[in-house]
Amino acid sequence: MPAKSKSAAKRPVPAPAKVVKIGKRLETLAREIKDADDFVEHVAGLAKRYRREHALRVGDAQAELRQSLRTFHKYATALAEWLDQANNGKATAIERKAFDAFGTRLYGSPVLARPPSAQALDWLTRAGEAADATVTEMKQGGVDDALRIAAEGLRATFEHHKLKLAAGTDKKPGDAVRLLCAIAREGGETVEPAVAKAALRDTNRPAAAA
Numbered sequence: 001m002p003a004k005s006k007s008a009a010k011r012p013v014p015a016p017a018k019v020v021k022i023g024k025r026l027e028t029l030a031r032e033i034k035d036a037d038d039f040v041e042h043v044a045g046l047a048k049r050y051r052r053e054h055a056l057r058v059g060d061a062q063a064e065l066r067q068s069l070r071t072f073h074k075y076a077t078a079l080a081e082w083l084d085q086a087n088n089g090k091a092t093a094i095e096r097k098a099f100d101a102f103g104t105r106l107y108g109s110p111v112l113a114r115p116p117s118a119q120a121l122d123w124l125t126r127a128g129e130a131a132d133a134t135v136t137e138m139k140q141g142g143v144d145d146a147l148r149i150a151a152e153g154l155r156a157t158f159e160h161h162k163l164k165l166a167a168g169t170d171k172k173p174g175d176a177v178r179l180l181c182a183i184a185r186e187g188g189e190t191v192e193p194a195v196a197k198a199a200l201r202d203t204n205r206p207a208a209a210a
Contacts, residue, residue: 021044021048022040022043022044022047022186023047023186025182025185025186026043026044026047026182026183026185026186027040027043027044029178029179029182030043030179033163033175033179034161034163036161038161039157039161042153042157042160042161043157043179043183045153046150046153046154046157046183047150047183047186047187049146049149049150049153050146050147050149050150050183050184050186050187051186051187051188053145053146053149053150054146054184054187054188054189062138065138066135066138069131069132069134069135070131070135072127072128072131073128073131073132073135076124076125076127076128076131077124077128079124080121080124080125080128082095083099083117083120083121083124084121086098086099086117087099087114087117087118087121099113099117103117146184146187146189147180147184147191147195147196147199148199148202148203150180150183150184150199151180151196151199151200151202151203152203154176154179154180154183154200155176155200155203155204158176163175163176165200167197167200167201168197170193170194173193173196173197174197176200177193177196177197177200178193180196180199180200181193181196184196
């Protein structure tokens, strides 16, 4: 019998897959719904994502995000005002002269530069307003990406595992509602069944037209 080659004998053993940690209460509930390791792993992944998104919303990262949005709002507003002066200001306005100069460099004529600049002006105006509104919502706790993302993931997980996603009643919430509340609890937040039910219901709505 031929001896094994040294390369075959020293072939590295694949490292085991990294297991996502999950709280005991959440694992117990998940296994009560479906006693399968892959289902529990999916739930653990959703809980991890919830914790990350929740930390972003309430921690130092949220303050940095708000500051970044304020910075965008500041410069978007300033640039929109500049473009407005360049397009609609007096013929003697310095912004108009500057626009004509680089418009000629870009397109060969400032006239050809005006249509795309009008589109940019509209976008900057709307984007600046959206950034300002987002900061306000974040201050009021109106932005809850953690719950939305977890609800969307949970719906996909239930569909993948061929589980019925029934909301249940206020007195007896369905499995998905109970699990979403438990995922939020593990992420450090208390979510009422009615709120979880609404979040799951919203995941089934068609996306609004752009």
